[in-house]
Structures are given as C-alpha cells and as structure tokens.
Amino acid sequence: MTVLVRVARDSGTVAWRNLLNIRRTPGSIFASVLQPIMFVLLLGYVFGGSLGGDAYREFIMGGIFAQTVTFNASFTTIGLANDLQRGIVDRFRALPMSRVAVMLGRTTSDLTTSVVSLTVTSLCGLAIGWRIRGGILDAVLAYLLILLFAFAMSWVGAFIGLTARSVEVAQSLGLIWLFPATFISSGFVSVAAMPEPLATIAEWNPITALANAARSLFANPTPAGLLQPQAWPAQHAALYAALWSIGLVALFMSLSVARYRRVASR
C-alpha cells in the first residue's frame, strides 16, 4: 500500500514538473494541435474528393482520432530522451524516489497533450461535417477508449525514448514506426482493398479496432464503397482495442522500468 502511495505521489510531482515545462514551451503543444488539423484537411479534401466527399470526411474522423493519439507517443519519446541527455534522469535516479514515477509522471502528463489534441481534432471535425450521432454515454466511452489507447502508446514511446542513444535518434525512431502503424489500418481506407499480407495485418491492428470502435460509438456510418473486415477484432472492436491497450501498458511499463534501472546518461 505504501508503495502505491509513493508511486502516486512521486508520479504526481514529476507530472507537475512536466506540465510546467509544457506550459512554458508553447511551441511543443502547437505541433500536437497542428498535426491533426493538417491530417483532417489533407485526407478530407485531397483524398476526400475521390473517395466519397462528405461521407468519407465523416468516416476518416475515427481514423484521425486513433492516429492523433498514436502520434502523441513521440512526445513521450522525445521528452524522456531530452531528460536523459540533460542529466535530469540522473538526478531522479540518485533520489530515493519510486523507479516507475519518472515514466508514469511523463505518460500521465502526456495524456494532457492528448486531451488537448483530441479536443482540437473534434472541433476541426465538427467544422468539416463530422457529428456525434450516438448517445452521450457512448461518446464518453469513445473518448475514454481513445485516451486509454493514448496512454498505451505513450508507454511504447517511453521505452523508445529510454532506449535511443541520443535525442536525435529518439526523434527519428520515435516517428518512423508511427507511419506504418497508423496507415496499415482501416483508419482512412478499406482494409478489403489491401493486398495480402497487409490486409491481415490491418485487420488485426489495434488501430483499426480503435478507429472502428470510435466510429461505432459516435455512430458515424461507413461509406458503402469502403468494405470493412469481419474477423473477430472487427466484431468486438472496443473490447479488442481495450485489451491491446492494457496489454501494451503492462508490457512496455515493465520493459521501461527494466531499462530505466540500467540506463546511463549520455
């Protein structure tokens, strides 16, 4: 019990420090807001014209939500890599504080970034015709599910940040995996139209499940031309995305703590 209290207290302190950092570096949050707006407009209007217009624009919002929070993992990666490089992590490691708190404080404070980018993405979606057509409870569930997934992705990002040899490496490593992860999914296109093995990967990709779950909870229709998969993950999209999130948090939290114990500053 006292261990949990210590973890919560120390993580809270670290999160407080990170939030002060974010508040005083307005540029960092700017990117997390600008990027989803850019994707909404690019995909909605560059691709949208060929792929179904208004119906397509409403369809992609589920994918954009999933993509936005996945991309926010790179903030965790870069934030931790920066702290390592500047010796801040050494300072923390020499203190009698909880081992997991440095990462937990970071993934928690980065949830704030995700909340901000989700809000902006939603507003942008509303502007191009996306609507919450289902019940309010379902909508809340959708946002909670997206944030749970954001938290999981943040832990993946934390591990990458602790593993990268420098901030520069962290910057490229932290971004590169996001493109295949988010594009080999039903986020913006029909999985059925992909060649094998991409179609199977996309079908079982949790980002597909998250996008589909969001669409279903927001009651956004899928345009007739965009056939969606029918495998088990598609039938239980919300459950599948939640299980993946919990699994990823458990795995990458343990990996990150193990890495943190050994990591040396550069």
Add this chain to the structure above:
Amino acid sequence: MTGAAISLEGLGKSFGAKKALDGVDLEVPAGQVFGLLGPNGAGKTTTVRIISTLLRPDRGRALVAGEDVVREPDRVRRRIGLSGQYAAVDDKLTGYENLYLVAKLYGMRRRVAADTARDLLARFHLEDAADRAAGTYSGGMRRRLDLAGALVAAPPVVVLDEPTTGLDPQSRLDTWDVVGELVGQGTTVLLTTQYLEEADQLADRIAVIAKGKVIAEGTSDELKAATGGERLEVVTATPGELATAHRVLAAVGSGTPAVDRRARRIEVAVGAGAAGQRALAAAAHRLIVEGVRVLDMGMRRSTLDDVFLALTGEVMDSGDAEETAVLPEVLEWPRHHGHLNRGGVGA
C-alpha cells in the same frame, strides 16, 4: 558503522573491452573532505556514479554510510547528495521550482519542501533569481543551484563530481566556501577534481587515481614527501645553455630533469634535507665550472603536479605495454594549476 563514510573494496567496472575501474580500494573517513584526483578518463566519474547508485559495479563492494549500494540502493540514496559535472537543472523551471521538485521527491510535505527550497536559495545567494527560469542563469549560478539540489535532504555524505570545472574564478571560490561550510557541519565530502590546486586547498586526504586504480593515497604533505621531497630548479640566461645545465642536473639529481624551454627552466628531483643541500651545492659548483650563467637557482617543495608525474611515471615504467597509454594523459595535465608554491622558488 565504523569511521568510514564511504568504503570501496576491489571495485571493478568495464564498459565493453575498456576497464574503467580495475580494483579500486578506498576508505573515506567521516567528516572530512576527500579528494579524488586524476586526469580525464582515470575513472573518477565511474567511481562517483557507482557510489551514488547510478551504476552497478561488476566486481567488489561499495558502502556509503554503512549501506551497500547494490543491496540497499534506496537507503544509500537517502544518505547521499550528488552534484554532477554537468549541472542537472531544469531550464524551464525557476530556481525555486527546481529545488522544490527535488524536496518533494525526497518525500517532504509541501510546506517543508517550500521552506527547504527557500532556505537553500538564500544560502547559495540565489534569492534574487529564485523566481526566474533556470535557463536564464549564468554558468556559476546553475552550478550553485545544482549543488543546492544535492543538499536538499541535508545528507551526511555529499559527492561533488568536478564541481568547479568550467567555472570562472569567483564562482570557483564560492564553491570552495560551500565545501568549507559543509565540513563545518560535519558532512563528509567526496570531491573529484582534475585541478591539483583544488585538491591541495580543499582536501584533508587525497587519493590519486589513474587508469582505474588508486595509485597513491594520503594527505597532501604525505604525498609530496613520498615522492622525493624537494626539487632543484635552475633558470639559465640563454636557451643555448640549457643543454649543459641539463647534463649537470641529471648528474646531481635523481631521474630525468624536466625542461621548460620557454622559461629556460630545468628542474630535477633531489633528496630531502642534507642530501638536497649537497645536490644544490654540487650543481652550483659544476655550473660555474661549465661556464653556465644562471639567473635563478633554488630548492622548492614538490607540488602535487610533481607527485602525479612521479606516480604515473612509475605506472608507466612497470613494463606493461598497455600502460604506456598513460603518457599523453600526463602531457595534457593542466600544469599551471599545480604551481601554488612557485612564488618562493629561487628566492
């Protein structure tokens, strides 16, 4: 616990094929300033990182205030304050917030943490800058803030890793004052430095470390006495007379004389006391016979600089081929810091 605040036994650490520490044994008595002296790459920082639980040793044992760094790292962390070579402060946070953060992470309640942070800012003359982002601080101020961070929990053992590297002279003196103050309060200070002057001025005891091993240990005076005691110095009138003078000093002294061509100065180790006096007389006589015009001549006590050269010279002569790598390190030694006693030379 016994009288030792830090106790290292056969400490070893390798990074890949490179042996950073090759069996370090050290006892740091409580309540003293202990200087760990050595050039870059000697193993100072590795030692410090093991003591402060940042690095696990491959071999050997390290105790801090009686607690084992591997088995009880959290107990060690409660008893030790670390201030690193590169000030680990958060640029976006104010000076106050930086210290408050550390105090909170030591488990202090808000009120206590806030009071501790304010007290430390006052003690390190940072009150006026307390609410400014640390990113706007000068190098000296950042270092003071980092040092203050190490003292938040008033630990019985404080480790300072090259605390004055890169500081201007005034900031260096300020840091020295803080070290003096700490010892006044009974704190044990382990200080690493590559400045001989700093070790000479601050440390009660000094360990010289080179190539991952402690090669000598004692008080500054003990170290100087152990390596030949006195030095005989001669300054010639012209550069052309250096060669002759060199031959003369080589004959009366022990070891090869060191030459500083620009200053036309040659020096050689001679025995202490009467032996030194005889060497001085013999050298003076022969220089007259050889017709060398001498501008300045005299005896001076060894400096730590000489000690280090003599010690690492021994390591080098031990015949181990890989030890020859010590040579460039010695040549890069910042000599000018070691010559505290030079004022009296040749008087």
